[in-house]
Amino acid sequence: MSMRMPSNFGRPGEQESALDLLGHEILAEKAAALGRAGQRVEETLARLRENGGDEHRPQLLRDAAEAVHGYFIQRELCGLRKHDAVIREYNIPNAVLARLGAK
Structure with missing residues (x-):
């Protein structure tokens, strides 16, 4: 299915620039x-590092794994397929990656 701008929208050049504006808004x-997802990763990993030794560790690991999973998905939607640098940058623990099936 293809989309076409309404004919009463303006001249063809104006239609193209309108689509370009929509593309910029989507990007x-x-x-x-992606920024919000990265912030959530930072927050959940900080909680895990601060409170990782107590009885709340399983829940903190689940929260961190969920945040990292969402971040990885958002990166892939943006066309970023390799996560090695991000794993090093955020210092994502192996325990979190194991929950994602990454290690």
Whole structure:
């Protein structure tokens, strides 16, 4: 199925620029969503590092794994397929990666 701008929208050049603006808005939202997902990873990993030795560790591991999984998905939606550098940058523990099936 293809989409076409309504004929009363304007001249063909204006239609193309309108589509370009929509494309930029979509890219901006993808970038913002990636930033939010990265922030969630940072927060959950910080909680895990601060409280990782107590009885809440299993829940903290689940939360961190869920955040990392969401971040990886968002990266892939943005076209970023390799996660090795991100794993090193965020210092994601092997216990979290194991829950994702990555290690």
